[in-house]
Amino acid sequence: MQFKIFTAAVFASTLVAVSFGHDDHDELQMPLDYVRYPYQATYPGDNEVTADSIFSGITTFAKLPWVKCLTQEKSTAFDIAFIGAPFDTGTSYRPGARFGPAGIRSGSRRLTLYGGYNVPLEVNPFLSGLKIVDCGDIPVTPYDNQYAIRQIENGHKELLHRTTFSPLGNDSLTGEPLIPLSSDGKNHPRIITLGGDHTIVLPLLRSIYSAYGKISVIHFDSHLDTWKPSVFGGAPSSQAAINHGTYFYWASQEGLIKNGSSIASAPSLSSRTLDSRHGAIRTTLSGPADYVNDDESGFQRIEAREIDTIGTTGIIKKIRETVGDEPVYLSIDIDSIDPAFAPATGTPETGGWSTRELRTILRGLDGLHIVSADIVEVAPAYDTNAELTTMAAADVLFEVLSVMAKTPLGKVAK
Template sequence: MLLKSSIALLACASCALAHGNHDQTPVSGPHKSLWYNTLPGDGGTQADSVFSGISTFGRLPYWPCLASEDEKYDIAFIGAPFDTGTSYRPGARFGPSGIRQGSRRLNLYGGYNVPMKSNPFNFWGKVIDCGDIPVTSYDNHYALQQIENGHNALLTRTPYTSASEPGISKSGKTLPRVITLGGDHTITLPLLRSINKAYGPISVIHFDSHLDTWKPKVFGGAPSHQAAINHGTYFYWASEEGLLANDSSIHAGIRTTLSGPSDYDNDGYCGFTRVEAREIDTIGIPGIIKRIRDRVGTKNPVYLSIDIDTLDPAFAPATGTPETGGWSTRELRTIIRGLEGINFVAADLVEVAPAYDTNAELTTMAAADVLYEVMTIMVKKGPLTRSVSEGEYTVSEELSKMLLEAEKMEL
């Protein structure tokens, strides 16, 4: 009997060693302990429950960044509540608040990203939620200027980490990263204008079911200059304004109908190539990842723009222009993780319109989880210093196997 007890104890000890130290520190918070038999201040602090408190992305600290420059950061979340450039369903002005609501559980168990082997909430720098850019809903020209100016004000500040080290921006400085919560996809044009001021022409990875490079006369007829700038034409204008690096951008997840084959010709003119959604059935996830990585490389600065309608409406019904035949949430998250090591200087996720969601908040949770992957790969890359960006980057073993599998499929 004693021998059996000893074996059981040894087994428990081995189990504990295998799973690490379980003496973890409880999540602290803004409240003094309210346990009845402690004096104020004697019981440590208490965090809000996952279902209580003010909603920020992933329950991150909030700071009104456009009102005060006192708080530094390495990654900032900012909302752009704009939806008057949409062609079908409005409602994405509520996207930023919806995504924050859907992100409440991201940090429930500590935030550790198991496939990426990293915790984006506990890392070398600082990440905060800066709230929303104050965007007018009455004048699109004015609103887009507000978004550009607000984004650029955050993008060009001194970061919390590596501020004195040379970076890859035009000024030679290391800059923080900004992740924007949309908003309809029109907001990407002012965001690219902001990026251009800081980095010059940039490569874009664009996840979407639509091309968004349509000529204005084809998409909407362009009865006025302002009407010509919308969520289907913003890449056309970005190309015309010289905001895109030559022939180094790519769409992924495309499956829309077209006005005709000439739309593809115009897409190429704007500097894009494509991975169609249906190609996941032939080249698989590894092939899609390899196609994207080969197009943009790992040396130059890259902007990431994600339309939630990349996902099939079964997984994300709450969007402005849904298209069937899309990817699952699991597939998109895996593809995003496969972009580890790319020089992402900023990102956006757009077209979440919570009014069309289910009671289970499927779309807003999916959007938050996708951005969790984006946040993680930014953290794993490290600060955007010149040495980090120009050095060799070793991809994870899992990603290395996927890329090798894709090469074999090509052969």
């Protein structure tokens, strides 16, 4: 009886979700076995729906449909897409993040074990009416960093400028028309990128700029990543100057992110211009001058240790007051989590947040206009047999996906 009730409820959501498609996209309607989540298979002569085991089949993020978005299926419309960027030749310590996309997908298998309903956020992103797909990985060469960075930018941009599936862009229906937040006045799908080392954020921000112009950034990391190339890496060549510790410096130099002033010298947040935030910072520095570079790049800082004094509520408040109601890009380095909870990363730093604390903070971003996001620096070779890091990365993205599913990416016309 319970099974029949659940199936009926999901079938009802199927009718609602399918009705969200554009009239001129009938051929792109979500298939029945996409929205009947997680019950996906029937067999000839079998009147019951059979559950597809979470440990079987091709591994996509949360067992989402695999769409070859960059090759065979270039006309496919979607609202949110997962895409991998298997790049790790910009690292300064431990390599291996090129296997991050595969590891994160493996860690995400159980996200829909019980149906995918996010209890604290009161939403099931997989049954929200949005078309969510896994586009596989961007083809990235391991031999030429300059070319690889261009591949990542072009691959992301190709997806970002696709037609969205839902009538209101990539948003849940609110019953009111929304004005797009993009600088070009168009609705754009949201892309969640699976890294890869943190260097990939420079080409991703270049892609985001093509749709949104300068953007605020929420950055969770144990490191600043705004170092000048002469300080971090020594810049022996123009290409070596772009790495996972300098990409925000270059993003600021290129005018991709909104600039502001440091926390120490800033007036009250309520009177400030919008800019960007670091969270979970706890690294050592080459010296106090590193903070000057960080200020010039437009970031305010939240030290990891602040959680001991202001708690998750205080951290959430700081973030929300900084980025406001404008479009924001979210970048999450898995090393923002303490290595006790997520050891498989390229540059681990002790004294970080727990997985629970980071997930709480991410849920506190509910209502912010997150236009796209990434998670980076997952290097599965250093994980435990229990796959702690890849599961943590997948769960973190589940919170991000849930926030996206709840929050319309637009403003109500006045």
